[in-house]
Amino acid sequence: MNRNSSPRRVVVTGYGAVTPMGMNAEQSWAAMMDYQLGYRYYDKSHAGIQSRFMGLIDAEPNLKGIPAAIRRRLPRFARLVLGAAREAMEMAFENATPADYYDLLDCGTIIGSGWAGQDETHSNYEDYLRTGLGSPFGCFLTMPNAATAACSLYWGLRGYQNTPIAACATGTIAIGDAFEVIRSGRASMMLAGAGESLRTDAAVWNIDILRALASEQEDIKKACCPFSLDRNGFVLSEGAAVVCLEEREAALARGATILGEIKGYGNYSDAFDFTAPAEDKIARVKTIQSALTQAGLSAAEIDYINAHGTSTPLNDLNETQAIKQVFGAAAYTTPVSSTKSYSGHLIAAAGSFESIICLQALKHQLMPATCHLNNADPECDLDYISEGHRSARLQNTLNLSFGFGGANAALVIGQA
DSSP: OOOSSSOOOEEEEEEEEEBTTBSSHHHHHHHHHTTOOSOEEOOOGGGTOOOOEEEOOOSOOOOTTSOHHHHTTOOHHHHHHHHHHHHHHHHHHTTSOGGGTSOGGGEEEEEEOSSTTHHHHHHHHHHHHHHSOOOTTHHHHTOTTHHHHHHHHHHTOOSOEEOOOOGGGHHHHHHHHHHHHHHTTSOSEEEEEEEEOOOSHHHHHHHHTTTOBOOOOSOGGGTSOTTBTTOOOBOEEOEEEEEEEEEHHHHHHTTOOOOEEEEEEEEEEOOSOSSSOOTTOHHHHHHHHHHHHHHTOOGGGOOEEEOOOOSOHHHHHHHHHHHHHHHGGGGGTSOEEOTHHHHOBOGGGHHHHHHHHHHHHHHHTEEOOOTTOOSBOTTSOSOOOTTSOEEOOOSEEEEEEEETTTEEEEEEEEOO
16 A cells, blocks of 8 residues: 555445434434434433433344354443444445455554443442452453454454544544544545443433433423523433445445545544533634635535534534634525434434434435424524425535533535
8 A cells, every 4th residue: 555645535435323213324314304303201310310301222233143252242332333333334345345355454443432331330330249240241341442342353454443532522533533544544444433322320310410411301392402592401312323434546446335525624622621612612613624624625615514513502502603703604504403403412423423414414415404493592593404304405514523521523524
């Protein structure tokens, strides 16, 4: 491989998702197009949890054919990731494998998580206290890079490997970093994405006590209503989303179907607070500007923005203001939506799932609406596609993700 050439183009050839809206990416998209919600009412008041809505996946992904030596060592978030990754790899390579086209030393994996196997940590510790014994696989069930390792092991991907942990920006950072690895010539193919699963009372309580989760007690339409005056916190969901990225010329040479192109990536830190966004918005603005600059696009050339849009009072206003600073007058003519209004917040997997939504929007030439935006905040005054899904000629999209700890990431995803 020639590692001294100019930056290479990076395309998407496969994607997969397991979410509360569906066990694959197409089911999740179809549910969204049908205005179906992935979250529902749960009463966890017995555990001191105030929030009443969550997005949980009832089933397990089909891992038939995965060796037991891998499968038995995976916490739930990693099992969700492996299900999503299998969908992505089957879409990218159909009946083949990366080994049929690449040196596996040129194929890598970047899979992140925010809280990894926290549920398994709690349950294994409780078992240990009760019996003096825990799971013999406890080490692996609590290992943050379990999903990265599983993907690497299953497909024999022996190249670059990493496991980013950046709260709600994790999935976008994983894809962005994989993009940079291929772009620089360090790999030809990468699996990238993230997974999250927080279901135990202890794990949910840890977030609920911050009063970050939705405080709405009864009306599901007010549980997650980004950019609305009624917004009151985010809905916690679980899920996983993974994309397969390849160097463009190599993908074309093997006859792959190109689903889209990663054109630009930005990543800057607030360095301000553990949970609140920086009031000066400098890092968010720089993140968006850097992604646009790398893509060689002006703000006016972005056709759709998939916002982070958490339905929290602080984020939605701060994000709106950051978009205005970067886009100027174009901010008012660029459609924006938050698809968390359907899925809830997949935490680490939010950014990778919303990157897939951008790819599906490009495929269908259709922008998802922001659900439940019935009482608009006058300070959040952009075009949030509140009236229903909208057809448009889409060439370039922007995906924004912001996480606890001040993480900011942006991806420009366009037609190849």
